[in-house]
Every structure is written in C-alpha cells, then in structure tokens.
Amino acid sequence: MTATHTGSCHCGAIAFEVESDLKDVMECNCSHCFRTGVWLTFVPTDKFRITKGEGVAQEYLFNTRKIRHFICPTCGVETHGFGAGPDGVENAAVNVRCLTDVEPFSVTPTMRFDGLHKL
Ligand SMILES: [Zn+2]
Known part of the structure; x- marks a missing residue:
C-alpha cells in the first residue's frame, strides 16, 4: 500500500517525505552502496520531497558520475540520490534505512543489484 x-x-x-509502497528495496554491491550500507527504493522524483534542509546535503559523484548521491555534511548519512533508470527517466533513490516511521527490522531488501559488475 502506498503511503507517505x-x-x-x-x-x-x-x-x-517519500510516497512509496516500499515493495521493492534494493541492496547493491557497488563500491559505494556496499560501503555505506544503503538500501534503496526508487520513486518518481515528484514522489520525493525535502522537508528540511533543502540545499544542505553535499553532492557526491563517482564512477560514471550519472548518479547524484546526497550526503549530510554533518553526520555523513546519505539520505537519497537522483539518477536515470534504464528508460532514461530520472528517479529518486531513497535510502530506506533513513525512514523514521517504519520499524527498522520490518524493511529488508527484496532484490539485489550487481552494481559492482554492472555499473
Ligand atoms: Zn545529518
């Protein structure tokens, strides 16, 4: 069920805030995701809104520099990123481990992406 x-x-x-059913949660083994431990769910950019600290995050680019990772400069946590999917449409990649309204152990990855070899 989609919820905010x-x-x-x-x-x-x-x-x-993110509008998502949290059905698909991706664990990726690329050099960045594996180190930071993010689990991502992807939503259209209009389903994701910064409600506090717009412009605060530090942008981080690596590899092909196509995915823009946003990291808090104070605590070092990556909350989200933006990148184009296979269809070329930009999505928001939200770190579900940053969600504050879900029981932490209730969310687990539903799929794995071999980013180490495919990115
Ligand atoms: Zn922070």
Whole structure:
C-alpha cells in the first residue's frame, strides 16, 4: 500500500517525505552502496520531497558520475540520490534505512543489484 513515509539523516539536518509502497528495496554491491550500507527504493522524483534542509546535503559523484548521491555534511548519512533508470527517466533513490516511521527490522531488501559488475 502506498503511503507517505518520513525520513531524515542521523543528525536531523535533512528531512524528507517519500510516497512509496516500499515493495521493492534494493541492496547493491557497488563500491559505494556496499560501503555505506544503503538500501534503496526508487520513486518518481515528484514522489520525493525535502522537508528540511533543502540545499544542505553535499553532492557526491563517482564512477560514471550519472548518479547524484546526497550526503549530510554533518553526520555523513546519505539520505537519497537522483539518477536515470534504464528508460532514461530520472528517479529518486531513497535510502530506506533513513525512514523514521517504519520499524527498522520490518524493511529488508527484496532484490539485489550487481552494481559492482554492472555499473
Ligand atoms: Zn545529518
């Protein structure tokens, strides 16, 4: 069921809302995701809103520099990113481990992406 979820970085400088059913949660083994431990769900960009700290996040680019990762400069938590999917349409990639309104162990990855070899 699609619902509006809330989330934030650890220190609270950045907060967001995302409309998602949280059905698909991706774990990726690329050099960045594996190190940081993010689990991502993808939504159209209009289903994601920064509610606090717009412009605060530090942008981080690597590899092909196509995915824009946004990281809190104070606590170091990556809340979200933006990148184009296979169809070329830009999506928001939300770190579901930053959600504050779900029981942490109730959300687990539903799929794995071999980013280490495919990105
Ligand atoms: Zn923070």
